[in-house]
Structures are given as structure tokens and as C-alpha cells.
Amino acid sequence: MHEMALMGDILQLVHEDAASRGIEKIEKIEIIVGEISNAMPDSLRMAFDIYRDQNLHLFTTGAELVIHIEEAKASCVLCGSEYRPDMKIALCPSCHIPSGKVMAGETFQVLSYEGSNGK
Numbered sequence: 001m002h003e004m005a006l007m008g009d010i011l012q013l014v015h016e017d018a019a020s021r022g023i024e025k026i027e028k029i030e031i032i033v034g035e036i037s038n039a040m041p042d043s044l045r046m047a048f049d050i051y052r053d054q055n056l057h058l059f060t061t062g063a064e065l066v067i068h069i070e071e072a073k074a075s076c077v078l079c080g081s082e083y084r085p086d087m088k089i090a091l092c093p094s095c096h097i098p099s100g101k102v103m104a105g106e107t108f109q110v111l112s113y114e115g116s117n118g119k
Contacts, residue, residue: 003040006108007047014113015058023115025060030112034105035072036088060116072105 014029029048033039048065052058074085074092081094088106091098 003043004047004050006039007044007051010110011048011051011055011058014110018113018115022117024117026058026063026113026115027060028064028066028114029110030066030068032068032070032107032109032111034070034107036085036102036105037070037108039108041067041069068111070105070107073103074100074105075103076100 010029010031011026014026018024018026031044033041033044044067045065052063072085073082074090075082076092076095076097076099078097078099079092079095081092082103083090083093083100085100085102085105088102089098090100092100
């Protein structure tokens with residue numbers, strides 16, 4: 001499950017940025033996960049829970065992960081049809097050729113985080 005590694009990277013980035021701003025405890029992290037980003041939201045939640053429970057010194061009680069799902073969108077470069085692909089390479093539903101250009105749905109990023117100075 002690569003989501004453990006992904007969540008570890010997210011928490012490292014958030015922790016480093018928070019420390020540089022004098023924030024000692026993380027209360028909330030919001031991320032954007034695209035439908036075709038190859039990251040599974042349920043697995044990310046589970047990974048967050050594991051890291052949170054093992055690193056109580058980094059999180060407030062009740063720290064949470066909020067995941068915003070970015071809907072996948074593609075446009076066929078041949079016929080111009082816009083559609084919702086279920087994977088990065090998908091057949092255009094109009095012309096049935098794998099000529100889609102992904103316009104949205106691949107995002108995987110930290111949107112924001114909240115924290116406190118631990119007092």
C-alpha cells in the first residue's frame with residue numbers, strides 16, 4: 001500500500017512547514033485527491049490514523065484528515081467530446097479512440113493545514 005508512504009511524505013512536509021511557523025501541533029490537514037491520481041482515499045485515511053496514533057506529540061487530540069475528491073475530466077483531442085474517464089488512458093465515449101487529454105482528476109496535493117502552538 002503506497003498510501004502509507006504518501007501520507008508519510010505529506011506529514012513530513014506539513015510538520016516541517018508548521019515547525020518553521022512555530023506551530024507545534026497539527027489539528028487538521030486538507031488534501032485534494034484526484035479520482036485517477038492512483039491514491040485511494042480510504043487507504044490514505046487509514047494511514048493518517050496510524051501515523052496520528054503513533055505520533056501523538058505532533059497532533060492535537062482529534063486531529064483530522066479532510067479529503068476533497070477532484071472529479072476526473074478529459075477531452076478528446078480528435079472529436080472534442082468531454083467525458084469523465086475512469087483511468088488515465090480511456091476510450092473516448094464518442095469516437096471510441098484512446099485520444100483523451102486529461103483536464104482534471106490527477107491532482108494529489110496538500111490544500112491546507114491547521115495547527116496550534118501546543119499551549
